[in-house]
Amino acid sequence: MKKILLLVFIVVVLAGVVVLLMTNKATMEKRAKSTVRLETVPVTAEKVKLSSLDEELTLVGTAYAEREVNVVSETQGRVVALYFDVGKSVGAGSLLAKVDDELKEAAYNIAEANYEKAKKDLERYKALNKEKSVNDAQLEQAVVAFKSSESQYITTKRQLEDTKVKSPISGIVTLRNVEVGTYVSTNTPVANIVDISSLKIKVNVAEKDVFKMKTGDKVEIKTDVYSEVTFIGAIKNINSKSDEAHTYPVEIEMKNNSRSPLKAGMFVNCTFNTVKSYSSLVVPRVALVGSIKSPQVYVVENNKAKLKSIVIGAIYTDIIQVLNGLQPGENVVTSGQINLQDNSSVKIVK
Numbered sequence: 374m375k376k377i378l379l380l381v382f383i384v385v386v387l388a389g390v391v392v393l394l395m396t397n398k399a400t401m402e403k404r405a406k407s408t409v410r411l412e413t414v415p416v417t418a419e420k421v422k423l424s425s426l427d428e429e430l431t432l433v434g435t436a437y438a439e440r441e442v443n444v445v446s447e448t449q450g451r452v453v454a455l456y457f458d459v460g461k462s463v464g465a466g467s468l469l470a471k472v473d474d475e476l477k478e479a480a481y482n483i484a485e486a487n488y489e490k491a492k493k494d495l496e497r498y499k500a501l502n503k504e505k506s507v508n509d510a511q512l513e514q515a516v517v518a519f520k521s522s523e524s525q526y527i528t529t530k531r532q533l534e535d536t537k538v539k540s541p542i543s544g545i546v547t548l549r550n551v552e553v554g555t556y557v558s559t560n561t562p563v564a565n566i567v568d569i570s571s572l573k574i575k576v577n578v579a580e581k582d583v584f585k586m587k588t589g590d591k592v593e594i595k596t597d598v599y600s601e602v603t604f605i606g607a608i609k610n611i612n613s614k615s616d617e618a619h620t621y622p623v624e625i626e627m628k629n630n631s632r633s634p635l636k637a638g639m640f641v642n643c644t645f646n647t648v649k650s651y652s653s654l655v656v657p658r659v660a661l662v663g664s665i666k667s668p669q670v671y672v673v674e675n676n677k678a679k680l681k682s683i684v685i686g687a688i689y690t691d692i693i694q695v696l697n698g699l700q701p702g703e704n705v706v707t708s709g710q711i712n713l714q715d716n717s718s719v720k721i722v723k
Contacts, residue, residue, distance in 0.1 A: 413718045416709035418673050421699045424655045428687060430585075430645045434576035434594075434625070438567035438637040442542055446557040448472055448535040459549050463540045463566060470551065470563055474536035481529040488526035491519040544568035567637055572627050574606060576643050577620035585647035586611060592625050593644040599633040606643075653686070654695040660705040661685075661693060671706035671713055672699070673721060678706060680715040 450472040457469045498515040501507040548565035551557060574594060578586065586608060594604040606627030615621050625643060629635055662669045668685050671678040683698030699705070704721065706713065713719070 413676075413720050414678070414709055414712045415722045416671075416673070416678070416706045416713070416719045417723070418704040418706050418721050419657055419660070421654055421656055421695065421701055421703045421705060423652050423701055424692065426651060426653050426655070426687065426689075426694060427646045428585075428651070430578075430582055430647050432576045432578065432643050432645070434574045434641050434643045436635050436637055436639045436641055437573045437575060438544075438569050439571035439573055439626070440542055440544070440568040441637075442540075442544075442566050443562055444469060444538060444540060444564045444566060445559075446472065446535075446538060446561040446563055447559060448477075448532065449558040450474075450536065450556070452551050452553055452555045452557060455549075455551070455553055457540075457546050457549065457564065459546050462545055463543065465540060465543045467540050468537055469540055470538040472536040472538070472557060474533055477529065477533045477536055481526075481533045484522070484526040484529040487522040491515075491522035495519040538563050540564075540566055542566060542568050543570075569629055569634065569637055572606075572629055572635060572637070573609075574625040574627060574641060574643060576623050576625070577616065577618070578611075578623050579620055580615065582645075582647065583611065583621040583623070586623065586645060590645065592627075594625070594627060594641050595644070596635060596639060596641045598635075598639065599630075602630065602633045604630060604635070604641075654699060654701060655692040656695055656699065656705050657707050658688070658691055658693050660707050662710055668693075670699070671710055673704040673706060673719055676718060676720065678713045678715070678717045678719045680713075 452470055453473050454471040455469070456467075456471075457463055463469065495515045495518075498507055498512045502509065502512045544566040545568075546564055547567055550562040550564060557563070574592075588608050588611060590608045592606045592608060594606050595602070604627055606625040608623060609626040610624040612622040612624075635641065656670060660670045662671065662680070665685070665688070667682070669680055669682050672681050673679075681698055684696040686694035686696045688694070706719070709719070
């Protein structure tokens with residue numbers, strides 16, 4: 374009886390082992406099929422293509438007024454009137470200030486009267502000389518008297534005019550140096566005026582880039598103050614001598630925008646198109662794997678993802694220039710790289 378029970382027990386155990394082995398086999402086969410399916414990674418891809426590029430260089434510059442004048446007094450005396458304020462626009466020739474002119478006006482009136490008398494005397498002496506009523510010596514004395522009075526008249530007239538301080542240019546007042554009652558002398562500063570209808574932009578350009586530029590080249594100018602406005606300027610001058618940092622001062626001229634005016638002293642971003650419309654291979658920026666220093670991309674060949682190292686050039690917002698490592702028409706993976714390794718099986722999906 375014991376032998377029969379033992380035999381039954383052995384048969385049951387063997388049957389359990391067989392069932393367990395068959396179950397494990399089915400599970401492994403199922404997992405294997407699943408693994409095979411997972412080894413084919415779905416990706417998107419784009420072809421390497423030739424594209425027309427502009428080589429751009431963006432530098433920070435400073436805006437300066439095209440013209441700036443320090444207005445000074447050309448006479449001495451006390452300021453009796455002012456006709457301008459800081460921040461206000463003034464026209465060329467407009468009156469800014471007036472200096473006490475009482476004595477100068479009196480001197481001018483005397484000189485004017487003497488001049489008019491000497492002029493009439495000279496005309497009379499010329500007529501009398503023709504009639505031989507006065508000799509040549511008397512006529513010469515009349516000529517000398519006229520010239521002397523004329524010189525005095527011109528001098529006092531200029532001195533009277535100098536009591537009126539005028540703006541030599543149209544522009545905006547940035548500084549007022551005097552008040553009513555201030556005593557001024559010759560060359561005393563009265564005001565500072567800048568003309569910002571046109572601006573000069575000054576930038577420093579590295580020696581490797583300055584040789585790509587020439588006078589007359591167009592420059593795009595932007596500022597954070599007017600982020601949506603693009604100003605257009607042109608290179609006016611390229612200095613032939615570098616500074617201590619081995620950069621070359623470049624001057625750009627531009628017309629100011631009356632609706633969105635730049636001010637003198639502002640920082641601006643200047644973009645130079647140093648080389649225009651050259652053809653080069655490009656790939657989408659999202660295709661790049663790894664760092665900019667060691668760039669790589671996955672190229673699809675016969676449904677396999679091949680990891681290739683490339684040499685890149687200019688980097689733009691959406692694309693990267695490829696200098697070496699790829700050929701036109703090759704498919705580079707643009708999404709799904711995170712699931713790839715070299716020689717992974719892939720399927721391109723749209």
